Amino acid sequence: MRTKKAASSFEVLEKMSREERRKYLDERLKWLVAYAYEKAPATRARFDKAGIKPSAVSGIKDLENLPLLRKDELVDLYKNNPPLGGLVTVPIGDLERVYVSPGPIYDPHHQSEGFWQRLVSLVKSLGFGKGDVVINTWSYHLVPAGHMVDEAMRRAGITVIPMGVGNTELQVQVMHQLKVTGFFGTTGFFMNIINKAEEMGFDVRKDFNLKLACIGGEMGGGQIRKLVEEKYGIATRDAYGTADVGFMAYECSERNGMHIAEEVIVEIISYETGKPVGPGEVGEVVVTPIDEIYPLIRFATGDLAGWIEEPCPCGRSALRITRLLGRVGDAVRTRGMFIHPRQLEPAMVKFPQVAQYQAVVTRPGHRDELTLKVELKGEEGVDKEKLAQELNKVVSDAVRIKVDRVEFVAKGVIPELHKLIVDERVY
Numbered sequence: 001m002r003t004k005k006a007a008s009s010f011e012v013l014e015k016m017s018r019e020e021r022r023k024y025l026d027e028r029l030k031w032l033v034a035y036a037y038e039k040a041p042a043t044r045a046r047f048d049k050a051g052i053k054p055s056a057v058s059g060i061k062d063l064e065n066l067p068l069l070r071k072d073e074l075v076d077l078y079k080n081n082p083p084l085g086g087l088v089t090v091p092i093g094d095l096e097r098v099y100v101s102p103g104p105i106y107d108p109h110h111q112s113e114g115f116w117q118r119l120v121s122l123v124k125s126l127g128f129g130k131g132d133v134v135i136n137t138w139s140y141h142l143v144p145a146g147h148m149v150d151e152a153m154r155r156a157g158i159t160v161i162p163m164g165v166g167n168t169e170l171q172v173q174v175m176h177q178l179k180v181t182g183f184f185g186t187t188g189f190f191m192n193i194i195n196k197a198e199e200m201g202f203d204v205r206k207d208f209n210l211k212l213a214c215i216g217g218e219m220g221g222g223q224i225r226k227l228v229e230e231k232y233g234i235a236t237r238d239a240y241g242t243a244d245v246g247f248m249a250y251e252c253s254e255r256n257g258m259h260i261a262e263e264v265i266v267e268i269i270s271y272e273t274g275k276p277v278g279p280g281e282v283g284e285v286v287v288t289p290i291d292e293i294y295p296l297i298r299f300a301t302g303d304l305a306g307w308i309e310e311p312c313p314c315g316r317s318a319l320r321i322t323r324l325l326g327r328v329g330d331a332v333r334t335r336g337m338f339i340h341p342r343q344l345e346p347a348m349v350k351f352p353q354v355a356q357y358q359a360v361v362t363r364p365g366h367r368d369e370l371t372l373k374v375e376l377k378g379e380e381g382v383d384k385e386k387l388a389q390e391l392n393k394v395v396s397d398a399v400r401i402k403v404d405r406v407e408f409v410a411k412g413v414i415p416e417l418h419k420l421i422v423d424e425r426v427y
């Protein structure tokens with residue numbers, strides 16, 4: 001079967017209506033499934049085991065009938081079917097590099113045109129372009145991030161300084177002397193460099209040319225981004241990807257949610273039912289990149305997000321997802337319902353008198369009990385009984401099961417950094 005080329009210009013895709021885009025992706029998916037079935041033995045085996053023929057997939061709507069591919073299954077496939085798990089459509093000798101991610105999971109670095117078009121277009125959409133000089137601090141060892149960002153930027157005409165992590169003092173010096181305009185890496189490491197620069201006596205606004213930092217890869221970070229933008233005058237963008245599929249979503253200049261990159265199909269499914277989530281709901285991100293060399297079909301990332309339905313003022317028709325909202329593993333199943341920190345947080349912000357809180361699930365008999373531990377900012381003038389009732393009602397509504405008790409605890413009982421929900425059941 002011949003390779004079906006990606007659309008020649010991603011600019012065309014960006015302007016497609018949602019309906020046109022959907023049709024385009026339906027066609028691409030149909031092709032990908034047939035191709036992967038023919039060329040990747042592990043994909044064929046997974047389909048055969050599930051009793052599904054590639055011809056049963058005529059578009060995105062059929063994806064939910066296919067099995068999810070989870071990380072532990074990938075680890076097993078690589079272990080049991082060396083060298084490449086039966087997942088890659090070309091022999092290992094045709095690959096330019098092979099990355100080693102924890103597991104080990106081996107990620108191929110290859111020259112699939114669709115893959116690189118996706119990444120180049122993403123880097124440009126983030127706001128980087130020709131003339132930029134960018135420090136890339138993602139790791140160039142073992143894992144794909146460093147080389148992936150490097151190649152995408154070079155293909156987009158950007159000058160890359162391959163720094164990797166560490167050497168903060170040298171990073172500062174290079175940033176200053178080479179008049180670096182952009183940064184790529186984690187939020188935490190970016191702040192390390194900024195702090196080091198100040199320690200060395202630099203004024204970040206005056207002594208540097210930094211205008212854009214893509215500080216993705218971490219949950220949250222909203223406060224830090226605000227600081228970076230307001231105090232230092234550096235624009236920030238977030239991007240989302242995994243080692244397995246590469247970058248798959250990015251923020252445009254609107255900075256309100258992340259657009260799904262071209263040539264990637266994203267589903268968000270309920271971690272209770274496995275069905276697609278509706279508007280306003282949170283679920284697991286499942287991704288199918290249209291990648292002819294490494295076609296992972298329905299790769300379950302374990303990351304949680306939701307859809308943003310409104311069209312983006314930037315004009316791109318690519319769907320948007322929210323920033324990442326946690327990991328599937330953070331949810332605790334209680335009396336048959338999953339409780340997730342994301343349900344708890346919006347409920348608890350309604351109580352400004354609360355300093356810290358933690359939901360604890362125990363099982364004293366044969367029933368799960370849900371206790372909400374609460375530390376108050378101060379006790380003065382607080383009607384604890386009334387507050388407990390209010391807390392109970394609001395939180396029970398938010399998590400959809402009844403809170404058994406609200407317990408006021410002294411300062412220090414709930415540690416500073418803590419999980420919002422802990423499972424203390426002993427079976």
Ligand SMILES: [Zn+2]
Nearest residue numbers: 252254312314
């Ligand atoms: Zn946009």
